[in-house]
Amino acid sequence: MRSRSIRVKLTILNFIIMGLFLSAFSYLLYFTLSNTLRQELDQKLRSIAEAITTSPLRLPVSSLHKSRNIDEMLDYVMGMRTYGKFIQIIDRSGTVGERTKNLETHKMPVNKEALLKASKGIATYNTIQFVSEKYPVRVITYPITKFNSLTRKNIVTNIVQVGSSLENIEDTLERFLLILLLLVPFALLIISFSGWFMASWALKPVASITKSARKITAENLKERIKDTGADDEIGRLTETINDMISRLEVSFNQLVQFSADVSHELRTPLTILKGGIDVALRQRRSPEEYEEILLSNIEEVNRMQRIVEDLLMLARADMGESCIKKERCDLNNILSDLKQQADILALEKNISVALDVKSVIILMADELRIRQLFLNIVSNAVKYSNQDGNVQIVAYDEDGFAYVSIKDDGIGIDTEDIPHLFNRFFRVDKVRTGDEGGSGLGLSICKWIAKEHGGDILVKSELGAGSTFTVKLAC
DSSP states (O other): OOOOOHHHHHHHHHHHHHHHHHHHHHHHHHHHHHHHHHHHHHHHHHHHHHHHHTSGGGSOGGGSOTTSOHHHHIIIIIOOOOTTEEEEEEOTTOOEEEEOGGGSSSOOOOOHHHHHHHHTTOOEEEEEOOSSOSSOEEEEEEEEEEEETTTTEEEEEEEEEEEEESHHHHHHHHHHHHHHHHHHHHHHHHHHHHHHHHHHHHHHHHHHHHHHHHHOOGGGTTOOOOOOOOSSHHHHHHHHHHHHHHHHHHHHHHHHHHHHHHHHHHHHHHHHHHHHHHHHHHSOOOHHHHHHHHHHHHHHHHHHHHHHHHHHHHHHHHTTOOOOOOEEEEHHHHHHHHHHHHHHHHTTTTOEEEEEEOSOOEEEEOHHHHHHHHHHHHHHHHHTSOTTOEEEEEEEEETTEEEEEEEEOSSOOOGGGGGGTTSTTOOOHHHHTSTTOOOSOHHHHHHHHHHHTTOEEEEEEETTTEEEEEEEEEO
């Protein structure tokens, strides 16, 4: 099943988040409105009860004008209309005295707990259900007090109960709830369309980037995605992809060059092998001639074997499969042995090799690889030095690193070629066409060994004036 697009996912996520937000907000509004309406009703009931306690109606029932009922008395004394209100005056035992007309058919129940608190001078609210009323009734039970001159305290003489139906509040809340039930889905629909539009607008540059990236293949790696110049996520994405394509272009070109170089390096020994075999098969030869041809062929086989082994080692290094095994070793001993090997290599050209070690240097290193590194560089120094030339080896330590400089006064290297010296199979033209050319992997291996030991190789050279290779290794 095809996965949903980011646009759909963003729209769904936006719908869910806004749905939860609107639901929570609607609940908060409903709760706030309900609480506010009930508080306002309670305040009105309390105001009526307080007004009654300050009127002649607060007197005992026997003292009231029997010619008038409580509705008429409220209207006459206080100008208060009792429509929609339930009012009754009771004594401390709960006996009802006066009441409004709407309580003549069905009495308003007296809550015992409210009566007890009112007898103690505490006003209370409670909600009750009338038989004749569809909606609950909110009631305040409020004490009517009189100052007692003997005890010098206010005593509760009567209790007034004022009730009001919750019909208006319930109707208002129902209408409000209905509005919310209609508006919230409509709002979610609008938000969903808005979210879809915004996601489409925001992802439009991504679609453009995707379309452009699909057009870039191995044949046109020079192409780049058009940069909008915006300093935002899309701009940074474009910049990142272009940088990645640049790295891919470099890697691809290196791979093409690498393949060409490998083909070139292996073609020569294979050609020699084939030519030798063809010559041997053209006519019968003596055992000595066959032996000479076989010796020549074995040299070419060994050369191909060295190339393949070096390539295999570098390939494993590229994959992170390092075969470096570090242990404590004395660099002075390694360089002393190197000096002896260099003297042997230098005999043919009568080259003088000098060694100068400034101090005792101890390394945590793979001794075999370190020897391989220095022997490769020193052999190159001897190989490309002039007849009766000089090779100087200087070693010292500084700031936790060991430095070994190998300097010759040979043919030198062009400044333009120095950055490419450590590329695999790279050889300057003078060397490539000469008889002394190697496989072109030696310096690549040296660079890798130095990197594995926390260091690097620096090169300074000038055509016709010699070269200096400085190896830096972590102590």
